[in-house]
Amino acid sequence: MQELTFKVQRYTPGQDKEPYLQEFTIPFTEGMTVLDGLIYIKEKVDNTLSFRSSCRMGICGSCGVLVNNFPMLACHTPVEELKTDRIEVKSLPNFPIIRDLVASLDLLFEKHKSIKPYIISSDIREAEEPTAEYVQSREELESYVQFAYCVKCGLCMAACPTVATDALFLGPQPLGQVYRYCTDRRDMGAKERFHEADSPHGVWLCHLAGACSEACPKGVDPALAIQLLKRAMVFDSMRLAKKRQPVTLAHLPVESKPKIEVPEFTVK
Amino acid sequence: MKETRLKILQYITGIGLFFFAGTHLIVSHLSSGEPASWESVSDRAASAGWLTLYLLLLTFGLYHGLHGLRTIILEFSFPNYAVRVLDWALVVIGIAIFGYAAYIPISAF
Numbered sequence: 001m002q003e004l005t006f007k008v009q010r011y012t013p014g015q016d017k018e019p020y021l022q023e024f025t026i027p028f029t030e031g032m033t034v035l036d037g038l039i040y041i042k043e044k045v046d047n048t049l050s051f052r053s054s055c056r057m058g059i060c061g062s063c064g065v066l067v068n069n070f071p072m073l074a075c076h077t078p079v080e081e082l083k084t085d086r087i088e089v090k091s092l093p094n095f096p097i098i099r100d101l102v103a104s105l106d107l108l109f110e111k112h113k114s115i116k117p118y119i120i121s122s123d124i125r126e127a128e129e130p131t132a133e134y135v136q137s138r139e140e141l142e143s144y145v146q147f148a149y150c151v152k153c154g155l156c157m158a159a160c161p162t163v164a165t166d167a168l169f170l171g172p173q174p175l176g177q178v179y180r181y182c183t184d185r186r187d188m189g190a191k192e193r194f195h196e197a198d199s200p201h202g203v204w205l206c207h208l209a210g211a212c213s214e215a216c217p218k219g220v221d222p223a224l225a226i227q228l229l230k231r232a233m234v235f236d237s238m239r240l241a242k243k244r245q246p247v248t249l250a251h252l253p254v255e256s257k258p259k260i261e262v263p264e265f266t267v268k
Numbered sequence: 269m270k271e272t273r274l275k276i277l278q279y280i281t282g283i284g285l286f287f288f289a290g291t292h293l294i295v296s297h298l299s300s301g302e303p304a305s306w307e308s309v310s311d312r313a314a315s316a317g318w319l320t321l322y323l324l325l326l327t328f329g330l331y332h333g334l335h336g337l338r339t340i341i342l343e344f345s346f347p348n349y350a351v352r353v354l355d356w357a358l359v360v361i362g363i364a365i366f367g368y369a370a371y372i373p374i375s376a377f
Contacts, residue, residue, distance in 0.1 A: 166345040198271045200342055200351045237272040 004028050004079060006037055008049065009090040011097050019097065021088065022046075028079065034087060035063050035074035038101070051101040058217055061153030065101050066090040071155040071215045092158035107167075108154045111174040115196050117181060120189025122246055132249035140185045147180035147225050149218040156212035156222050168201040172212035172222035175203055179229040186247045194233055203229055278335050281328040288325040313376040322373050330366055334358045 004026050011019035024041050035053055042049045051074070053063040058076040065074050068088050079087065095103035121127035156172040157163050163171045178197045182190040197203045206226050213223040235241040295312075296303050312318040338358055342351065 162343075165343055168345055168347070194272075200271060200346075200348065202271060204271050204275050204339075205342065233272045234276060237276060 002028060003085065004037060005086045006041060007086065007088045008038070008041065008101065010049070010100050011091075012099055013097070019090070021090075028085070032079050033075055034065070034067050034072070034077045034079060034082075034089065037079065037087065038074060038089065049101075050099040059151065061151030061217075064092050064103075064153040064155050064158065066092055066158065071158040073153060073155070073217045076217050092154055094158050094160070094163045095154065103154070103158075105152075105154050108152065108157055108171070108173060111170055112152065112177065115170070115174045115178050115181075115193050116189055117174075117177050119181065119184065119187050120192065121186065122188040126249070132251040134186045135248045135250045136185060144180050144183040147176050147183075147220055147222075150177065150180070150220050150222075151218055153217065155215040155217060156220075159211040159215035161209050161211060162205055162207060166201060166205065169205050170197065170199075170202055172206070172226065175206065175229060176212075176220060176222035176225035178203075179225040179232065182229070182232060185244065188244075188246070190232075190236070194236060197229065198233065203233065206230075274335060277331060281332040281335075284324065284328040285332055288321060288328060291321060292325060313373065316377075319373055319377050323370060326366060326369050330362050330369075334362050 006024045006026060007021045008024060009019050010016070010022045024045055026037055026040050026045070029036070035056060038049070038051050039053075042051070051063065051065070053075060054060040055062070056075045058073055061073065063074040064071060066072075066089070067074065067077055068082060068084070071092055074089070089101060091097045091101045092103040095105060095107065098104050119127070126132075150173065152173065154173070156176075160169075160172050162169050175197060178193045181187050182193055203226060206223075208223055208227065210223045213221045216222060232241065302308055338354065341354060346354065
């Protein structure tokens with residue numbers, strides 16, 4: 001592979017009637033990612049190309065795009081893994097396009113906000129002015145930690161066939177986070193979130209296509225979270241759910257160990 | 269937990285249908301003798317047990333079918349007020365079908 005052909009979606013609202021593909025031929029370098037290719041195009045070929053990126057190591061979730069019709073993080077996708085020298089890059093489906101490859105993720109963040117993605121504590125005073133640490137066992141942590149790896153990149157929402165047909169459907173990311181917070185023993189907000197997930201456009205609209213879990217670059221498996229959420233909601237509705245005890249607090253020891261001395265700066 | 273309760277009922281009626289429709293099919297089509305003869309049909313129509321079974325089969329079948337139809341219609345991204353209209357329309361259709369279909373076995377009893 002000496003050269004790569006990038007077919008990149010271009011679209012400027014108000015100027016173009018609809019998105020179109022522009023072809024760029026760029027040199028291949030070993031270990032390059034799709035994001036490296038886009039950066040090369042922007043720096044050396046066409047500086048009007050718009051795309052979103054930040055960390056370049058699959059952590060921030062900014063560079064979500066559709067690569068050869070599959071939602072991926074551009075920085076997390078080595079070109080060699082695609083097994084072709086023709087790469088088609090489009091903006092994420094199910095989201096409006098701001099420009100070229102930049103999709104507006106407002107809808108995702110609005111839905112995410114609606115499920116209250118934070119610990120709702122029964123003791124507001126303790127939550128606002130903590131006096132101690134919450135005790136959490138390894139098992140309790142493992143029950144939700146996989147779902148806490150979500151970076152809000154929107155790939156699952158772009159892959160979901162139900163989001164494609166029903167814009168009001170909450171979608172895999174917010175529903176996965178409903179389960180993530182409701183499983184957390186520190187949280188007491190399950191009722192509020194279940195109410196949000198129980199709408200006609202909520203959890204029961206999921207068909208378990210599994211496309212979200214396939215697309216997730218962090219291994220979150222939102223489809224599993226949704227299935228577990230369905231079970232939790234059925235148990236809760238039939239009053240079969242185990243009553244959760246408030247989480248215990250571990251007060252910090254009054255006397256702490258002496259701090260390790262920090263070496264002095266070599267440059268003053 | 270409105271949607272969850274509707275879904276639980278969907279599962280319960282699904283399991284119920286398996287047994288009630290199964291009983292109906294075994295007795296009407298697979299059992300020996302003449303299950304479709306006038307005497308057999310007349311005997312079943314006069315039985316309180318069979319009347320109960322058929323009314324339960326009708327109720328479960330109607331709920332399961334109409335809720336399934338609702339689930340399919342909801343795929344078309346309706347706003348919440350339209351969902352309420354749909355719900356009431358299906359309730360009215362369900363009651364009307366139940367009234368008409370239940371009249372036959374009840375009047376024959």
